[in-house]
Amino acid sequence: MRLKISLLKEPKxxxxxxxxxxxxxxxxxxxxxxxxxxxxxxxxxxxSQIVKLPEDIYPIDLHWFPKSLGIKKQxxxxxxxxxxxxxxxxLISKLGRVEKSVEAHCGxxxxxxxxxxxxxxxxxxxxxxIKIWSKxxxxxxxxxxxxxxxxxxxxxxxxxxxxxxxxxxxxxxPLQPSAxxxxxxxxxxxxxxxxxxxxxxxxxxAGEDCKYKVWDSYxxxxxxxxxxxxxxxxxxxxxxxxxxxxxxxHTLRLCDKTGWSYALEKPNTGSIFNIAWSLDxxxxxxxxxxxxxxxxxxxxxRWEWKNFQVTLTKRRTMxxxxxxxxxxxxxxxxxxxxxxxxxxxHLVVSTSLQCYVFSTKNWNTPLIFDLKEGTxxxxxxxxxxxxxxxxxxxxxxxxxxxxxxxxxxxxxxxDILNAQTVSLxxxxxxIKDKADEKIIFLFEASTGKPLGDGKLLSHKNEILEIxxxxxxxxxxxxxxxxxxxxxxxxxxxxxxxxEEQIIKLGTMVHTLAWSDTCNILCGxxxxxxxxxxxxNTVYVxxxxxxxxxxxxxxxxxSKNPHIVSFVGNQVTIRRADGSLIxxxxxxxxxxxxxxxxxxxWEDAVRLCRFVKxxxxxxxxxxxxxxxxxxxxxxxxxxxxxxxxxxxxxxSIKNLPSKESKMAHVLMFSGNIxxxxxxxxxxxxxxxxxxxxxxxxxxxxxxxxxxxxxxxxDTVLAYRQKFxxxxxxxxxxxxxxxxxxxxxxxWEKIKAKIEMEITRERERSSxxxxxxxxxxxx
Numbered sequence: 001m002r003l004k005i006s007l008l009k010e011p012k013x014x015x016x017x018x019x020x021x022x023x024x025x026x027x028x029x030x031x032x033x034x035x036x037x038x039x040x041x042x043x044x045x046x047x048s049q050i051v052k053l054p055e056d057i058y059p060i061d062l063h064w065f066p067k068s069l070g071i072k073k074q075x076x077x078x079x080x081x082x083x084x085x086x087x088x089x090x091l092i093s094k095l096g097r098v099e100k101s102v103e104a105h106c107g108x109x110x111x112x113x114x115x116x117x118x119x120x121x122x123x124x125x126x127x128x129x130i131k132i133w134s135k136x137x138x139x140x141x142x143x144x145x146x147x148x149x150x151x152x153x154x155x156x157x158x159x160x161x162x163x164x165x166x167x168x169x170x171x172x173x174p175l176q177p178s179a180x181x182x183x184x185x186x187x188x189x190x191x192x193x194x195x196x197x198x199x200x201x202x203x204x205x206a207g208e209d210c211k212y213k214v215w216d217s218y219x220x221x222x223x224x225x226x227x228x229x230x231x232x233x234x235x236x237x238x239x240x241x242x243x244x245x246x247x248x249x250h251t252l253r254l255c256d257k258t259g260w261s262y263a264l265e266k267p268n269t270g271s272i273f274n275i276a277w278s279l280d281x282x283x284x285x286x287x288x289x290x291x292x293x294x295x296x297x298x299x300x301x302r303w304e305w306k307n308f309q310v311t312l313t314k315r316r317t318m319x320x321x322x323x324x325x326x327x328x329x330x331x332x333x334x335x336x337x338x339x340x341x342x343x344x345x346h347l348v349v350s351t352s353l354q355c356y357v358f359s360t361k362n363w364n365t366p367l368i369f370d371l372k373e374g375t376x377x378x379x380x381x382x383x384x385x386x387x388x389x390x391x392x393x394x395x396x397x398x399x400x401x402x403x404x405x406x407x408x409x410x411x412x413x414x415d416i417l418n419a420q421t422v423s424l425x426x427x428x429x430x431i432k433d434k435a436d437e438k439i440i441f442l443f444e445a446s447t448g449k450p451l452g453d454g455k456l457l458s459h460k461n462e463i464l465e466i467x468x469x470x471x472x473x474x475x476x477x478x479x480x481x482x483x484x485x486x487x488x489x490x491x492x493x494x495x496x497x498x499e500e501q502i503i504k505l506g507t508m509v510h511t512l513a514w515s516d517t518c519n520i521l522c523g524x525x526x527x528x529x530x531x532x533x534x535x536n537t538v539y540v541x542x543x544x545x546x547x548x549x550x551x552x553x554x555x556x557x558s559k560n561p562h563i564v565s566f567v568g569n570q571v572t573i574r575r576a577d578g579s580l581i582x583x584x585x586x587x588x589x590x591x592x593x594x595x596x597x598x599x600x601w602e603d604a605v606r607l608c609r610f611v612k613x614x615x616x617x618x619x620x621x622x623x624x625x626x627x628x629x630x631x632x633x634x635x636x637x638x639x640x641x642x643x644x645x646x647x648x649x650x651s652i653k654n655l656p657s658k659e660s661k662m663a664h665v666l667m668f669s670g671n672i673x674x675x676x677x678x679x680x681x682x683x684x685x686x687x688x689x690x691x692x693x694x695x696x697x698x699x700x701x702x703x704x705x706x707x708x709x710x711x712x713d714t715v716l717a718y719r720q721k722f723x724x725x726x727x728x729x730x731x732x733x734x735x736x737x738x739x740x741x742x743x744x745x746w747e748k749i750k751a752k753i754e755m756e757i758t759r760e761r762e763r764s765s766x767x768x769x770x771x772x773x774x775x776x777x
Contacts, residue, residue, distance in 0.1 A: 002263040003254050003284070003296040011291030012038055012047050019062040019274045020285045020293060021080060023094065025336070025352060025375070028276070028285050030293045031059035031082065037096060040293065042283075051096030058085040061111045065135075066118040067279070067391075081121060083109035089123055091137055102137045105129055111152050115159035116198060116415075122162055124150035130164055132175070144173055151191065156217070157198035157416065157434075165191040170205060170219070184219040187211065193234055198416050199241030200257055206232035212246045214259050222560070223259025223576075234286070236275040240377055241418060243298070245284050247272025252286060252296060258560060260578035269294050280338045280352065280375045282315075303342035306567060308360055310342050318349070320363055329363040331356075341379035341386070344516065346399050348386050350376035355388065357399055367401045378417055380424040382470065383516075385445065387424045389417050396429065396445060405448030411435045425468040428477050428493050430457075437462040440481070442493050452494055459502060461485055467512055468493070469519040469535075472597070478535065480521055482509050488523055490535050503538045505545075506530060513566040518593035522571050522585070524561055529554045529571070533589040533615060537622040540669045547618035547640060550585060557581060588616060596623045601632045614640055628665055656761040660687055667691060680704075686711055686756040693718050702734060714752065717744045 015033035022028050028040040035053040040046075053059065061083045078094040085108040091100040105125030112123045120140065121133040128146040130153065133139055146166050153164045161174045167190055172182040189208030196203050202222070203215040208231040214223040230249035237244045243262070246253045249271045254263040270289025277284055286294040303310045307324045318331040318340070335351035342348075347358040350371065357367040371390070378389035385404060388395045393414060396404040407429055421432040428451060429443040438459050442451040461483040469478045477493045488509040491502040508526040515522075521532040531550040538545055554561065557575050564572040564580065569590055571583045588611050595604040601624065608616045621636035630649050637645045645668075652664045659682035666675035672695065679688040685708045692701035698719055705712045716739050723730060730736055 002300050003265050004299045005265050005267050006295045007267055013291040016289045017287035018059050020276045020287045021062045021064045022276055022278045025278045025280045031062055033058055056086055063113050066114055081112045083112040100137045113153055115155045122153050124153045124164055152194045154194050154196040157201055163194055163196050182219055195237050197237040197241040199418050204235050204244050206235040233271045233273050234275040238277045238281040240281050245275050247275050247286050267294050305342045312337055339376045339379050341381050343381040344383050348379050369401045382424045382426050384426045389414050407443040407448040409441045420465040423466050423468040425470050427474045428468055430466050430468050430479055432463055432466050467514055469514045470516055471519050511563045513563045515566045517568055518590045522566055527554055531585050534619040534622050540622045540626045544618045601629055714749050717749050
């Protein structure tokens with residue numbers, strides 16, 4: 001990725017340009033010390049003077065009123081705030097009419113910023129004051145006051161906090177008076193610029209110490225650049241939060257959100273005092289000290305999938321290269337390319353007006369349809385369909401271009417959704433809510449309606465990243481997520497009635513990805529790369545989960561690596577310095593997944609015998625129990641030395657009825673409640689009581705015996721035997737109540753139990769022909 005710079009031969013302004021701001025992706029306004037506001041049209045390459053300000057107004061900062069919020073269009077998108085050196089800020093219309101001038105600070109007003117909703121304006125000045133204003137310019141409050149000038153200010157993503165500079169310090173102050181203020185020393189020189197991105201929640205700062213730095217919202221340093229030759233005078237996040245740009249003297253740099261540099265350009269601009277990104281995140285404009293406005297277009301982005309590499313060579317041209325045969329195709333577009341995604345044998349490209357869908361089998365005839373709103377901010381792909389996110393909503397399309405659904409939820413803000421907070425599979429859409437970060441919304445892909453009974457997935461901590469598995473049946477669909485403690489959890493997305501278990505898979509996980517070919521999960525833990533070959537093991541037999549993992553040392557990936565993709569058996573990881581590392585994992589677990597999904601159990605056993613790896617046998621053991629194939633489970637458990645489990649599986653074989661076998665398989669997986677329900681539904685009350693006795697669940701055993709008016713004496717007898725073994729006296733009031741005046745006759749009890757077993761055998765032989773739940777042996 002690099003920047004394609006365009007600079008006019010002669011500057012349009014006579015003095016230094018102090019600030020710039022985009023109205024659309026093709027129109028920019030610039031303000032200069034020559035008192036002119038100039039409009040630039042990039043389509044026609046024309047410039048026109050909008051207004052000449054009075055001689056005493058020297059503009060310092062410009063910010064356009066937020067254009068749209070979610071689905072509701074704002075009516076006031078046609079105006080901007082301009083701060084100036086005379087202590088005022090001015091609300092100016094798009095046509096250049098000064099609607100209102102407000103006395104705001106003693107000395108220059110150094111910065112002014114609208115919040116994301118456009119309901120409030122913050123200004124900072126040389127007098128060290130931070131003031132909050134209504135959108136009509138009425139003073140609401142003076143948020144803070146200090147002895148040094150405040151050079152830059154930014155709103156927090158939720159518009160509840162304000163970040164501002166104080167010399168070498170950065171301060172985050174909430175609007176609530178009682179809330180805690182966060183302050184830390186950020187630079188060794190005065191901080192000149194800050195920006196806070198609403199999508200990734202990261203902070204960017206630039207200072208006179210010639211460095212730029214990236215911080216999280218808690219003030220922890222994530223990246224610090226090497227010192228440049230000159231102070232960093234400007235810095236700005238791209239709207240999507242994946243990139244940022246910094247400007248200095250004769251310097252413009254494009255960087256990844258983790259800090260490493262994509263491109264360094266040295267245009268003849270003097271110092272770049274202000275940087276603004278276009279709304280679609282494809283262009284940068286810089287306000288230059290020598291009167292120029294520099295434009296830079298982001299080109300040479302690359303997308304890779306298997307043997308295909310796609311490169312954006314120009315604004316409207318892509319090059320596709322097949323590395324197997326070196327075939328090259330050129331894709332021409334009518335409009336500027338904004339976003340693209342290459343996955344599942346399809347390339348999806350959104351331009352400013354249309355969406356193109358290419359198949360990797362045929363690059364010549366794309367499917368084209370018009371977009372509802374121009375600026376697509378995110379494209380997510382699954383095998384059957386893809387998702388587009390723009391300023392108006394979330395839209396799901398098939399690869400044939402057919403509109404499928406558009407999920408909606410209360411308070412939806414599409415401008416802050418990214419690849420970590422939206423996940424797509426063939427049947428499910430998962431979206432992390434920004435208003436309450438402990439909640440995940442789940443939707444049916446085909447209808448866009450809430451999944452199951454409409455219950456939300458709720459977690460005890462804030463969730464950072466979510467990912468749906470891609471293969472298998474809809475009913476078995478799982479979602480993995482990382483919370484703010486960096487713990488990795490997995491749970492089922494089907495939520496009917498009973499609360500689904502959320503189970504922890506690992507700790508200190510920084511990034512995760514599901515394979516696109518089978519349900520294998522990989523994640524980067526503290527010092528190692530971990531691959532969960534069969535994450536569903538946690539639902540089947542948690543004891544053998546460690547045996548189903550593959551781990552390798554991650555020190556070669558350096559600090560803060562990130563998983564880019566997991567295609568087939570290849571994991572692509574990006575290191576903190578921007579370099580890509582490809583890690584291959586064993587292909588055998590994927591083959592095992594394939595055999596099991598096709599119920600080829602003999603082939604699965606043969607494969608494990610060929611590979612001779614404990615992880616494979618452990619995966620097969622869990623898979624066979626999950627699919628109720630106990631013969632294969634017995635072989636697999638024997639191979640990993642779990643003799644107690646082999647014996648238990650053998651004991652299940654001798655049970656007289658299908659229902660009993662099914663219940664004991666469920667117990668094997670730890671689903672005791674479900675096992676009990678299966679037995680009670682089949683009318684096997686004694687067996688349901690017996691499993692509770694075997695588990696020393698005495699309260700429940702007596703409850704069932706009393707409820708069904710049978711085997712109360714059996715429960716009391718086993719309880720008495722249990723207490724005698726430990727030399728204890730009965731203290732439970734319920735047991736004392738029912739034991740009163742009851743003689744325990746073991747001969748009678750044994751006869752009753754024998755009768756129950758005989759009755760179960762007879763029932764089983766009578767219902768052999770009828771359809772039942774299968775447990776294979």
